[in-house]
Amino acid sequence: MTTRQEAAAGAALPVAGPTRIRRAAARLVRRDGRAFAAVLLLNVLAAAAGLAGPWLLGRIVDEVRAGADAGTVDRLSLAIVVLALAQLLLTRCARYVGHRFGERTMARIREEFVDRALALPASVVERAGTGDLAARGTNDVTTVGHTLRDAAPDMLIAGVQAAFIVAAVVLVDPLLGACGVVGLAGVPFAVRWYLRRARSAYLAERAADSALAELLAATAAGARTVEAFGLRRRRVAAAEEAIDACYRTRNRTLFLRSVLFPSVDISYTLPVVGVLLLGGAMHERGAVSLGAVVAVTLYLRQLSQPLDTILLWVEQLQSSGAAFARVEGVAIAARKPPNGPAAPVPGRVVPADDRIEVAGVRYGYDGRGDVLHGIDLSVRPGERLAVVGPSGAGKTTLGRLLAGIDAPRAGTVTVGRVPVAGLDPERLRRQVVMVTQEHHVFLGTVRDNVLIAAPSATDEELRAALNAVGAGWVAELPGGLDAELGPGGHRTDGSQAQQLALARVVLADPHTLILDEATALLDPATARHTERALAAVLQGRTVIAIAHRLHTARDADRVAVMEDGRLTELGTHDDLVAAGGAYAALWRSWHGSS
8 A cells, every 4th residue: 555545544525514404405495495385385284184083083972972963973074084085185296296396406416416526626535535425425415315305394294283283182171181291291301312312323324334335445446456465354354344333333323213212102102091091080070071082082192193203304314414414525525625735726816827836845645754855846838747766756746746636735836826736626627637547437438438528529529539549449349439338338448448538638638737657557569659649649738747667758858856755856868867867777777777
């Protein structure tokens, strides 16, 4: 594991606080306010229709005891049936409108998440890991969408139903109503106990899930490396540890639920028992009618349904609240500048020219010792600069600073007298593009993969870019640009993936291109052909090549030699070879001579 990879381990994306979550939820509701209001209205009407049943049933009991005829009972029974049908239709309409509201809201959450994820600095993504980001964009987003769709209408309507039922109980008989309300006193205490512990428990559960996803993704991606270096037992042990962490956090949330729900179930039974005992005694004394006792008992039994709904959502909201905090945390990370002191540059500030200046730069990963020590370098517009040196010399770290991926701990890295790391991502991509040996092929066609860099490019421009990097194999595929890549289509190897990435660079047309072993997966002949083709295509642009193949340095205008995080030599290939220093030794070693 490299120093940079070790520094990245354990870092995580931020989590939003409760205030930010409430504001984000309110903003999403306001964007579709009419539909949300319609959901609430329909559910209120359905709740009102459902309240009439117990009262009418109590009326039937009293009418029968009073000797009413069958016609009276039939009319009251018909009213119960009609109101039940009305409740069913209103509930169905409310669910339909609610699901449409929820799907639109979920689509907005996903779109915002993608926009925020794309705005994240590359260094933030590297430190957090793709597993955490993927878990937030899949499971967490889905949980939040379902909650916004169902929770607010369900909880509000359940609250209205509960209030109506309690009011109805009190109206039927105040003393019996008071007995029922006192019997429910245990519910608030159980809920308060649960809420004080639930948020931290669910955040820990989500974090453990993300850690497991990151570990599995890293293991799968590096399966060949794991096999080659005999790391199987170590990776299995790490996976077992992550699974154990998931098990512990899930057990914790399960324990909280196992305390909450039985306590609430007991609280539901007590008021019903109390009303039956008190109502029976009062009925014997003639203080209350049998119909009133029946109505109050049925209302209290009916009260358990809305309270169950509220409590189930209270429990679900702890999980979805943790998910929403993680989703909104991506927005916080997107607003943070890359690691370092560079401040964001206002959008109206543009670089004066394309000159890159590095002055007194020092950098260390996450508070560790510096890996760059006082680097000073000036790169002229249109210059081809090769950065060479032994492994661990700091070449890649310097390239990351030049590309604005990281910001220096001390010193400055500027383009046109503007800090590179402070540029917004959109402007930064127009100024500087860094291409490494790590490439990704997206599911879709060749055209889809290359158009990412220039959505408005024509087929002729796409073919020209592919030909410029030696990707002639595309023309041989069935369908050419429309050939599918990935499972079910053409499976690209490492060199083809690199060529697709380089074709994107050609289309992106940045003024400065940083190549960090960008042709490492190509065979030497293809690599040299590709580098020469790129040099022709990017004529007049700044090219900074970080490479171990010294033919790149021989073709460059200047060569920068790095050793132990310091820039030790700078000059042309011929001058450095003649000087007999570190570069001359590297050149002789590369040619196999002493």
